[in-house]
Amino acid sequence: MSDKFLGFGLGLRTQHFASVINDKPKVDWFEIISENYMVAGGKPRYYLEQIRANYPIVMHGVSMSIGSTDPLNFKYLAELKLLAEQVQPEWMSDHLCFTTVGGINSHDLLPMPYTQESLDHLTTRIHQVQDFLGRKMIFENVSSYLTYQHDEMQEWEFLAQLAQQCDCKFLFDINNIYVSARNHNFDPLDYLKHIKPEWVQQIHLAGHSDFGTHIIDTHDHPVPNPVWQLYAEYIATSGPKSTMIERDDNIPELNELLVELDQARTIGAKAWQKTLETTHV
Amino acid sequence: MSNNKQQLAPSLAELQQEFMSLLQTNDRHIELRVIQQGLLTNVQRVDIYRTGYRLRLRGVIDSDHEMLGIYLGDDLYAQMVEGYIDAAPSQHPSLRFFGDRLPEYLENTAPFSDHPILAEMASFERTLLNAFDSADADTLSLSLLQQIPADKWPLLTFSFHPSLTFYECQWNAVESWQCLKNAEPPPAPTATAQSKMWAVWRGLSKLTEYKSMLATEREVLRVMQQGKNFAEVCESLLEHVCEEQIAATLYGFIVEWLQRGWIVDANWDG
Numbered sequence: 001m002s003d004k005f006l007g008f009g010l011g012l013r014t015q016h017f018a019s020v021i022n023d024k025p026k027v028d029w030f031e032i033i034s035e036n037y038m039v040a041g042g043k044p045r046y047y048l049e050q051i052r053a054n055y056p057i058v059m060h061g062v063s064m065s066i067g068s069t070d071p072l073n074f075k076y077l078a079e080l081k082l083l084a085e086q087v088q089p090e091w092m093s094d095h096l097c098f099t100t101v102g103g104i105n106s107h108d109l110l111p112m113p114y115t116q117e118s119l120d121h122l123t124t125r126i127h128q129v130q131d132f133l134g135r136k137m138i139f140e141n142v143s144s145y146l147t148y149q150h151d152e153m154q155e156w157e158f159l160a161q162l163a164q165q166c167d168c169k170f171l172f173d174i175n176n177i178y179v180s181a182r183n184h185n186f187d188p189l190d191y192l193k194h195i196k197p198e199w200v201q202q203i204h205l206a207g208h209s210d211f212g213t214h215i216i217d218t219h220d221h222p223v224p225n226p227v228w229q230l231y232a233e234y235i236a237t238s239g240p241k242s243t244m245i246e247r248d249d250n251i252p253e254l255n256e257l258l259v260e261l262d263q264a265r266t267i268g269a270k271a272w273q274k275t276l277e278t279t280h281v
Numbered sequence: 282m283s284n285n286k287q288q289l290a291p292s293l294a295e296l297q298q299e300f301m302s303l304l305q306t307n308d309r310h311i312e313l314r315v316i317q318q319g320l321l322t323n324v325q326r327v328d329i330y331r332t333g334y335r336l337r338l339r340g341v342i343d344s345d346h347e348m349l350g351i352y353l354g355d356d357l358y359a360q361m362v363e364g365y366i367d368a369a370p371s372q373h374p375s376l377r378f379f380g381d382r383l384p385e386y387l388e389n390t391a392p393f394s395d396h397p398i399l400a401e402m403a404s405f406e407r408t409l410l411n412a413f414d415s416a417d418a419d420t421l422s423l424s425l426l427q428q429i430p431a432d433k434w435p436l437l438t439f440s441f442h443p444s445l446t447f448y449e450c451q452w453n454a455v456e457s458w459q460c461l462k463n464a465e466p467p468p469a470p471t472a473t474a475q476s477k478m479w480a481v482w483r484g485l486s487k488l489t490e491y492k493s494m495l496a497t498e499r500e501v502l503r504v505m506q507q508g509k510n511f512a513e514v515c516e517s518l519l520e521h522v523c524e525e526q527i528a529a530t531l532y533g534f535i536v537e538w539l540q541r542g543w544i545v546d547a548n549w550d551g
């Protein structure tokens with residue numbers, strides 16, 4: 001898997017197909033939702049091909065259900081592999097969660113219990129999937145609205161164990177950490193400091209809906225200040241990490257997202273300049 | 282007993298089954314598994330998932346079946362969506378296929394089954410969706426007609442674009458759908474003795490198109506899609522068209538098919 005720093009990217013959304021092709025905006029790379037392109041042909045595939053010619057692409061899936069106790073869906077994995085052969089992404093990701101039970105798809109990223117059983121289960125499945133796909137996968141931490149009584153460790157300890165146990169890397173979603181921290185009353189900085197930079201391949205930034213008592217991870221708002229602050233905090237020590245803004249609903253004009261992306265660039269430049277200075281001293 | 286059960290940690294498989302039972306049947310057992318803390322109750326925490334599940338699926342039907350939704354009106358539409366989510370949970374990794382069983386649901390479930398036009402309209406909307414992202418193929422243009430040697434016409438066979446499908450209905454489902462699309466009131470549902478035939482395909486601009494078809498054209502396409510050549514097609518047309526008009530009729534069809542991007546390959550080598 002490519003370890004390179006891709007710069008600052010956006011999630012590719014159908015609303016922006018035309019402007020991405022015609023205006024070639026200053027976006028370093030795009031992330032596609034894999035499932036949206038696992039179709040035979042038509043507009044989505046046609047546009048993707050043209051965009052692929054101008055931008056690096058990473059593939060982000062939502063249906064691998066890596067944590068499920070259902071058998072792995074090899075038909076899905078074969079389609080994913082085929083798409084990867086066509087798109088040649090820089091890397092591929094999915095989520096640390098389960099989505100299917102008994103063959104029924106919840107189409108939600110349901111939280112795993114943080115237990116040794118989950119760790120062992122994930123480790124086995126991640127190896128099986130990587131063997132089948134012939135490439136490494138990266139996995140994203142999900143946001144959650146509940147935690148289980150039989151959890152044996154904190155979420156960040158779970159991730160740290162997983163990184164060591166199965167040598168996998170993470171798509172680190174800073175907004176998800178903020179959302180879960182508020183919903184479960186922990187300090188997000190505790191989380192950040194447990195995740196070693198070498199485990200992190202990519203970063204997601206997004207917005208959410210704050211209801212005061214809790215936060216719902218809606219991805220329908222600009223990235224809010226607390227999430228920017230956490231991002232700045234993490235990358236101050238992590239070194240350059242490919243960063244992207246995820247907007248899934250209430251999608252604005254591309255220009256609005258480009259302004260947000262510049263904000264990420266500014267924070268990145270500041271943080272990494274500091275890193276460079278300290279390493280040169 | 283129940284206390285005892287609370288203290289036993291579920292296996293990963295049991296926990297996931299409990300979670301799915303919450304989503305599908307609103308079985309609240311999983312509340313017992315959740316840590317109580319902060320400003321939210323366990324009922325609220327669990328409800329976020331249950332509500333999110335149904336909203337997400339509803340959103341898919343909203344966007345796939347917009348005209349059907351308008352035709353039904355808010356109350357019946359909500360009843361349909363709730364019933365369908367329970368009756369036909371998603372079995373596919375992509376939400377793109379969640380609505381595939383909606384026509385069947387409408388056909389078999391009261392009160393919708395009392396109005397057959399509903400299943401037909403849902404089926405038409407699914408046919409449009411399928412044409413939208415079916416496989417690609419390069420299409421032939423009108424210049425093809427100059428390339429076919431005069432003596433080879435009887436041997437001519439065609440391959441058609443993968444998106445080209447046919448949709449058959451008894452009711453005025455497509456006309457009603459069209460009215461709603463134009464923000465006009467739909468006509469009263471009426472059925473015809475002879476079913477109506479429509480062609481649905483993805484046009485050259487990648488947009489989905491449709492047109493009604495007469496029996497003759499449908500028959501020619503049916504025969505040609507079986508790989509039969511022009512001579513055989515002419516023979517099958519004898520029942521529908523008088524002999525001296527057959528060549529002109531067929532030529533007219535082929536010109537239209539080429540203009541619509543239906544033909545992707547032609548062969549006259551036998």
Ligand SMILES: [Fe+2]
Nearest residue numbers: 140173204246
């Ligand atoms: Fe994310």
